[in-house]
Amino acid sequence: MLERIRIVLIGTSHPGNIGAAARAMKTMGLEQLALVAPRGEGINPEAIARASGADDLLERATLHDTLEPALKDCQWVVGASARSRHLPWPLCSPREFSARLPGEMQHQSSTVALVFGREDKGLTNEELQRCHTHVHIPTSADYSSLNLAAAVQVLAYECRQAWLSTQSNTTDTLPGSAYPFGVEWDNPLANHADTERFFEHLERTLIDIGFHDPNNPRQLMARLRRLYMRSRMDVMELNMLRGILTRVDRLQNGHDRPSEPSDPVS
Amino acid sequence: MLERIRIVLIGTSHPGNIGAAARAMKTMGLEQLALVAPRGEGINPEAIARASGADDLLERATLHDTLEPALKDCQWVVGASARSRHLPWPLCSPREFSARLPGEMQHQSSTVALVFGREDKGLTNEELQRCHTHVHIPTSADYSSLNLAAAVQVLAYECRQAWLSTQSNTTDTLPGSAYPFGVEWDNPLANHADTERFFEHLERTLIDIGFHDPNNPRQLMARLRRLYMRSRMDVMELNMLRGILTRVDRLQNGHDRPSEPSDPVS
Structure with missing residues (x-):
């Protein structure tokens, strides 16, 4: 044409x-x-x-x-x-x-x-x-x-x-509508179950480090959900965030119970 | 406009x-x-x-x-x-x-x-x-x-x-075009300078807690940037994330130097 x-x-x-x-x-x-x-x-x-x-x-x-x-x-x-x-x-x-x-x-x-x-x-x-x-x-x-x-x-x-x-x-491959980001992505998007496990982990960690009080939750978790949900996390991003949380957990455990080894002695 | x-x-x-x-x-x-x-x-x-x-x-x-x-x-x-x-x-x-x-x-x-x-x-x-x-x-x-x-x-x-x-x-305000999220938002969006300060804080904290090695960065910060940038953070969300980072920083400082009180003695 x-x-x-x-x-x-x-x-x-x-x-x-x-x-x-x-x-x-x-x-x-x-x-x-x-x-x-x-x-x-x-x-x-x-x-x-x-x-x-x-x-x-x-x-x-x-x-x-x-x-x-x-x-x-x-x-x-x-x-x-x-x-x-x-x-x-x-x-x-x-x-x-x-x-x-x-x-x-x-x-x-x-x-x-x-x-x-x-x-x-x-x-x-x-x-x-x-x-x-x-x-x-x-x-x-x-x-x-x-x-x-x-x-x-x-x-x-x-x-x-x-x-x-x-x-x-x-x-039927409209540019921009084929994928949520308008471009072929490098990783599959995280599924619902893994995303929910991330939110559980996030909430537990935030409670442990004293940032989040479940008895006075205000809108903290709702706002964090909204933030992460609308970014449509892919599986690698979700794994990175979980890795960060795990690192903070280890830090928290070491800080709270310095004499107690958090990992099995190897 | x-x-x-x-x-x-x-x-x-x-x-x-x-x-x-x-x-x-x-x-x-x-x-x-x-x-x-x-x-x-x-x-x-x-x-x-x-x-x-x-x-x-x-x-x-x-x-x-x-x-x-x-x-x-x-x-x-x-x-x-x-x-x-x-x-x-x-x-x-x-x-x-x-x-x-x-x-x-x-x-x-x-x-x-x-x-x-x-x-x-x-x-x-x-x-x-x-x-x-x-x-x-x-x-x-x-x-x-x-x-x-x-x-x-x-x-x-x-x-x-x-x-x-x-x-x-x-x-005629088309749904989905009225705001970046298709709905009137509760907080203004974060500006570039505040967003960059968040990324600096995030990177510093991840280095401090031993999750991120600046000598072997792989794509960690680029991927985290991509995740947060595409969610279009508002100012309250950004303040929450910075609050979490500050909490982790205090934990890290207390952990590294356990004899040093991180809070004033009350």
Whole structure:
């Protein structure tokens, strides 16, 4: 799907922005770059430097005098628009764009174009009217000067999110929901029985060392339970905590009954 | 809300990236920039040029020798991490980060830090272990070289999405997003500085009682950090744990020097 999304840059002034846009695309798995009438030198050494290893996208970029040939095989043309125009046009947020994308690209032949305008004045009304939809990246009311490559980065990221959503549906492994911590863990989680034994041990030790008075418990054990329960301890963590408690028990026994050996004589 | 989100850049080499990060922040309404031990010139003319009108953020940026002071008043510290580490840590996607953010920031005093590492090698394990949560921006398996300012742009954009979601749903507080625990809490969450003091105390006590050998640390402290960090301790819980440690310290001192009274004679 991502290989059928085309980034179209119109009238770019700064070659560095073309390179940075290529880098932004490649990190998100996009491949197709089309340049329409760049106003500067186009792909020059600065563009290649800023591409930082994404120069294969620059090499394969297509160059056009006008917008039309860059769009001709596209089924959905989306223009990145900074400001609202006098003539209202179907508009979506980057999130809504992302949500629509998989459906728009379901046919294997579907190609989508994302069109970005000039650094200083964006897309003309004529260009905006070549688009099916406008997408507006919400920016601060006080400062909306989004860099061209940064705008490409945000929408390329939303393209990748859209693609990831199609991948996760197939095998039911939503990133972040597969495991309680959003990542494959190194140890199995502790089971209920072992967790309860830990709490018994913890309470006994806290009584022994004089920190906890079962006749005046306040909420001590309830609060400690809440703390440890919500961390979802794994088995190694639980064993470490029990090891610490055992060490404190030995200390306590030695302190209370210094003449009495707590371990069998070996 | 957005004014209480801090972008922390550690060991940045290229001043241009600092400027571009400031610009990315400002377009999304973020204001707080903290620089930790920049490796290059820091804020120089190139940084100001790339900030392109966001130079007020550069002027107000704080500069720190180490990470600690940049985090000390923060309740939620999130590290941008490119790769998975040998010790798994609670991880979220930028979307999940965005969904959690309004709840995390509901208290007017809550400050959140988003920490970004070096251009060439990201965050160290030690730095990553100062974080409650890691956030990973999904990138192409073939090319994951996300520019620093581009990464700031994506997460700043997700911060703004989070803020926009609070503006539109004035009455709709989604269960599970209202607070980190999905419910109004009884105590404020512990801040970074107090949490670090707890870990120092814990480590000292574990060394004193002979459970932890700093010359052969294995992953003990990292694992304990992970356990407590992901439970998001509140101030009362933290005080209880410190009280337990203090009790164990007294026991240990009494045990080591039995002739020395640990309490005043009554």
